[in-house]
Every structure is written in C-alpha cells, then in structure tokens.
Amino acid sequence: MAVIDIATSVCQSVPTMAVIEVVQAHKSYRRARKLPTMAVDGLDLLVEQGGVHGFLGPNGSGKTTTIRMLLGLVRPDSGELRIFDKAVPEYLPQVIAGVGALVETPLFYPRFSGRLNLTLLADVAGVPAARVEECLELVDLRDRAADRYKGYSLGMKQRLGIAAALLKNPRLLILDEPTNGLDPAGIREVRELIRRLGREGRTTVCLSSHLLGEVQQVCDSVTILSHGRRVASGRVCEVLSAGGIADVRLRVPEHVRGGEVLVAAGFSVTDAGDTWLVHDVPDAAAITRVLADAGHFVRELTPVAPDLESVFLQLTGDGPDEKPEVAP
C-alpha cells in the first residue's frame, strides 16, 4: 500500500520540533497456543509541536498499541520511539511530567470520589490541590467531585479521565478515543476543548480516534493507520487533496443529453438525480469546453470537496467502524 507523505506542506506555516517520533516500530503479541498477532508493523510516525494531530485508523489498526508503547506500558519488539526528542521508554521518566494521557477507558479507584482520585495523582506529580479543583471545574465535575467514581455515568468517567490527563498541564496530551460514552453536548465540549488547547499552542494534542468526522473537525494534521502501518500522513487539507479525488457536480438544462455528451467525451459520470457527478476531473474547463462544443450550456459547476472518509476508504480499502454519531 502506497504511503502518502506530505513532507513539504503548503498548509504548514513554520517548521517546528517533533514532539513524537516513531521510526520503524514493530510490536507483536504472543498468545498461548495461537500465532503471534502483529499489532504494529514497521510504523513511522511524526507529530510536530503545536496543534492537534489525529491518529486515525479502524479498530485493530495499532493506534492504542502505539500509544501504549510511547507511554512505556508495552515494550516494542524493535524500532525507535521518541517523545520531546528523548528515547522512550528509556528516558520516559524525564519526559513524563510533560505528558498527559487518557488511554481507552479511564482507570480510577471505583470506591474513591472523583476528587480523591485526582488528588492521589496530584500527589504523585507534585501538582497543587488548587489545580485539582481547576481541572474538575474544567470538565464540569465540581458538583459531583465528592461522589464515588463507581457511581459516575460513562460520560462523567470519561470527563474525569480528561481532567486527570490535564492535571499536569501537559505539553503533550495523548487522548485515545476521548469522546467514548459522551452525549452529543459532551462530545462537542470535548472537541472544543481539544481545539482550544491545540490553538493555544502550548499543548500538542495527539487525538486517537476511529471517528473520521471527529478527526476532520478537530485535527490540523493526521496520520492514518491500517494493519499497524502508516498509510498516509500530513496536514488534513493535504491528505484530503492528495487522496486523488476531484469530483465536480454539474447541472445542465438537458440533463440526459448532457450526460451522454460527457460519457462520449470519455468522462466518468454518475447520475445524481437532477445533477451529474463527474469524477476525477483534473480541470473543470474541460467539461465546459466539451459541453459548449455540443451546444449545451452549464447552469452549475461545483467542485465537490473530498472528505476524510473517502480518502480513508481509498487508502485503507477498509471501512472504519464509524459509529452513528450525532453531529454537534
């Protein structure tokens, strides 16, 4: 599978330092009486400082394993991993103070209150108690902070996980599926929070998600994974344009006849009711020329912007597990 790698970017303003760098990482899991499962297979990844970087791939594509390798929970079989230019897991203790993470489900003591759970983590990191209250406020949990964690709804648990990830005021925030279990309002708020953190520039957010819409809405850059490998990476706008999809929506007075002219001229078209979708058009002027020569005049000619889903499907040949999502 070809890798689309946008090295020189028109969207990119200034070159910045790498916050995360992964070179040729491999990880397989060995299980009793079963063949090893290759979770990450020669992955290369570069996340530059600032903004929000999406880590996109279907379930089982190696996103969470990569995050676990970066956080020292899982040992890579081979390859190099670096955070803030320090090799991990060797130098992880030196950089962990600047890294906040929420990996899959938040993990807290079920019988302790939300506040006590955060206080325990604050003790470990040397974070003042006032910061615990700030983070609880930030995720709108201050009123329920004294309640036991096990009594929280799924969304509240997720929000407490985000509060914990923010507790250290991290330079790098790694969020693995942070909107899992949240209601539409919660999803919107988390996405706004992520966008704001990315915009402010101090925190680089690495957002792992299998939700294409989420990545497209929130992220500045994206790495697409499939079967443990990178299949595309770069600024979102570039990945979209490099996907090779350039469709044009066309409306002509004589709908059927206009379509026939285009097909006769070698264009690939799809009937979309009262319009035609003309595929893979390198230059829209070619359409108007062909139609004008045949005596047809264009009423509408609209470039159809490619979406990440189309690019994703094209790159991975694999449908993501897009859950029905209520758009915020």
Add this chain to the structure above:
Amino acid sequence: MTVASDTAVERPTTSPRPSLLRAESRRFIHRRFIQILLAGVLVGSATAAIIMSFQFAKTTPELLAQAKQQQEAAVAEQNGYRADCVKMLAPTANAEEACGPLATVNDYGDVTNFLPKHPYVFATGMPDLAVGVGAVVACIAFLVGATWVGAEWSSKSMVALLFWEPRRVRVIAAKLGTLVAAMAVLAAVVQLSWTAVGRLLGSARGTTGVPVDFWGELLATQGRIVLLVVLAALAGFALANLVRNTGAALGIAFVVLAMVESAVRALEPSWQQWLFTDNAMALVLPQGYTIRYLQDTSFNGEPTEIFLSHWHGGLFLGGTVGVALILGTWLFRRRDLT
C-alpha cells in the same frame, strides 16, 4: 464542560514535591476495606478486653479461706467414699489396693484451683497474650497486604499510575514501603495496647509482679511479633501481585495453610520444619519451637525432636517472602500492560 476557562494552560507557580509515598499513604488511609479491618481490630480488642476482665478476679484472704474450705471439703468427701469402700471389703483384703490411698489436699493441687475466678498473673499471662494477639493481627495483615495490591490490579489503577511514574520498581517500592510502615505501626500499637490491657488486668484482677528479665524478653517477643505481622502483610502482597487477584491469593493461602500443611504433617512429619505455621511459631514463641513426631508408625518409642530457633523461623519466612516479592516485581517490570 467549561471550555471558555483559561485555567487549563496556566502552570502553577508553587508546586509541592512529587511524592509517590504521600499518594500511597493517602490511598491507604482512605481505603474502605482497611478502615473496616482496623475498626474491627479496635472493636475486637475492646470486646476481648471486657470479656477477659470478667473472667479473672483478684484473690482476697476471705476468698482464699473459702477456697481452702472447699478444698478440705473435697478431700473429706473423697475420704468418705473411701471409708464406705473399705467397710464393704473382706477383712483379708488390702484396703490400699482396693479403695486407693487416703486423699490429701496435695492431691487437689493448688488452693487457687478452688477459687471462683482465677487471678490474672501478668508475668505468665502477658507473653501468651502477646503471641495470641500477634497471630490474629498477622492474619489481618496478610489480608491487608493482598487486598492492597489486588485492588490495584482489579481496578487497573496500577496501569494508570504508570502514566505518572513510569519506573515500575519505584511504584512497587512505594506500595511496599507504605504497607510495611502501616503494618509495623499497627502491630506495635496493638502490642502496646494489649500490654497496657494486661497490666490493667493484673492490677485490677490479679498480680503485676514480674521477674527481673521480664520486660526485656517481652519486648524481644513483641519485636518478633511485629516482624511476623510485616512478613505476613508482605506475603499477602507478593502472592496477590503474582496472581494479580486478591481472591486467588487468599484461595492459594488457604490451600497451602489448611490443606498442604495438614497433609505434610500427616504424611511426612520431618518436613514440618519447612512449613509456614511452624516457622511462624518458631519466630515468635519466646523459646523457639520444638517439633515432636514419632518416626515409628506403630507409635512406639521416643518421639523425634527438631528444634526451630527464632533465626530459623525468621530466615525461612523472610527468604520465602523475599523470593516471591522479587519474582512478582521482576514480572511486573517486564510485563506488557494491556
């Protein structure tokens, strides 16, 4: 969610020092199960002390005189039965052989046996009390140790903690340090409290006089009891850390202590010197522990004796717990946590 807040990106100006030990101590204090266990120790101790206070009574001259009378009455009664027996004998019969010798007060032991309640003798009762209380606290310590790390695995909080302190050995060391300190303090406080209870019982319901070297020996025994409690807590921790589950750790402990050890005692008694309970007794009992068993299966002949010293008990228990802890920590350091 208050997305408009700007506080998220402001770094605090003054921060406390990062401290895993502080976090672990706070968690220990807040754990409901541990709070319940400690409350149980407190309530159980108070109840036992109250019950004991009703079982003993101070001896007075009046009570002693009463006891003496009862003792003499018992002797007289016995000799009355003997006289009836002698009357029924043939003249040629030997009365001594047929009806036994004349009873004396010496046959009925000490006069205090006829007191309604015994006095509490602090000098002889306290070491036994210390060992008994120590055994109960050691069982509780095992439970605390197992649940202390078992709860971490069941809630997966152990993994979450590694986002904050990735040095796994440090994480385990902080948990062990907290456990050891808490259990040592608990055992010492319980021993101190029961020494005070014993002393109070002695002064209110018995005697408090002690031999010259009493306090030194008692302190040494209590010190070894504190060590046993700490080792029991570490054993619970090590086992639960190996199997990553509190229930499984308790199940294994039950199988080993109740079933395997009983089987060893019945089938291969010479191996008793390598059993946990025998070594625990060797560690804490003031004179060590002597195992006695008959090698002859017909139960004839002299029993074989194996003496287990304090050192034997301490080294065996400490060594076993140490190996389990090192193995658990090594596995934790190497394991992928998914």
